[in-house]
Amino acid sequence: MGKLITSTVNTPEFYSLFNPNLISLINLFKKYNYELRIAGGAVRDLLTGKKPEDIDFATTATPEQMKDIFTKENIRMINLKGESHGTVTARINDCENYEITTLRIDIKTDGRHAKVEFTQDWHQDAGRRDLTINAMFLDFNGILYDYFNGRKDLEERRVCFVGEPATRIQEDYIRILRYFRFWGRISSQNGLHNPEALKAIEENAVGLSDIAGERIWVEMKKIITGPNFTSVIATMAKLGVLKHIGYAENVNIEEMDQVWKRMKGFSMLPMTLMSTLMYDSQDVMKLNQKMKMSNEEMNLLNFIVEERYKISEENIIKHYKDMVLSGRDSKLKGRILELLKYLGEEDLLTEFNEWIPPKFPVSGYDLMKQNIPKGPIFNQTLNFLKDVWKESDYILTKEELLRLGEKFVSGSESKTKLL
Known part of the structure; x- marks a missing residue:
């Protein structure tokens, strides 16, 4: 076991945590004589000058004791599923949730889950945590409790396992x-x-x-x-x-390096970065068998892997505009924007981001008003007009398209002649 080192934290980020809700929580545990400290990632954030987005708390009170406290004080508890692991979530003043976990030791582990036993020993709880930088506690007087030299590791930018x-x-x-x-x-x-x-x-x-x-x-x-x-x-x-978490035996490290160099300044989705490691759609399928990604994550990954080497610079934007307007997928434009980031095409990215897809001006109702009968000729006419509109770079008006539609139906002109 490590040796306890104490030090102080008195940063603006630390003092900014003390809103009325947190003060109520602190006073509540004091009233019932249980210790309560900030734990884990929130401590790490405070030591690096960040105000934590989420704060986890550790306490000497057991889940049953916490439930008794909150019941007596008419404080609502939510998400009681964590109770078996020692966690109780209290909604203080009916406006802020605080997740509080009893100090624990692992009595049985299997590589995936741990069976825990509650303790009142802060040192033992710190000793079961993964990394030294995550094994520190901070009380509300600004005293840091550091059993495994986590603060020094953090200052020297080291990542070390506990023990x-x-x-x-x-x-x-x-x-x-x-x-x-x-x-x-x-x-x-x-x-x-x-x-x-x-x-x-x-x-x-x-x-x-x-x-x-x-x-x-x-x-x-x-x-x-x-x-x-x-x-x-x-x-x-x-x-x-990587091969044990769903990736192919050989990942595309070279592609990853190239994309990384040209993506500086872009904010990419995780899946866009993930795609750099894939050689082909087979790699994508293999990864999904393990990861169980969402449909949109899979769609984006497949899209980038399939499209990244296809298009020359001369026709790239026109191709993507046609793709958006030919499909019915509302998320396709977003995928194309991610692909342009992947390719490092900053100017094209700006242009495409500002582009508002125009609406095809002719509807099926318009063709019905032209007395075009339902059936094959109806669909052929509509598709013909979409092609003509696309080739005009989307500038033909509704009236111009309908006149071309009449000629198409009458058979008086071929598509080639019309254009």
């Missing part, structure tokens, strides 16, 4: 991905990995094969949107991690 890396990983293999996620955000581009950590990751990467794809995808989205994305992915590939 033995292999032990931590075997408790829950998702910690391999968490290691890389935090390394990508905290370390510098050329930062060094802990050799013992990398050895443990390589030897235990196969354990990720049994982790649910949904959990993996949550972590991967955070990894690929981190500032050191390329370095992280290259290391993961080298250690054999």
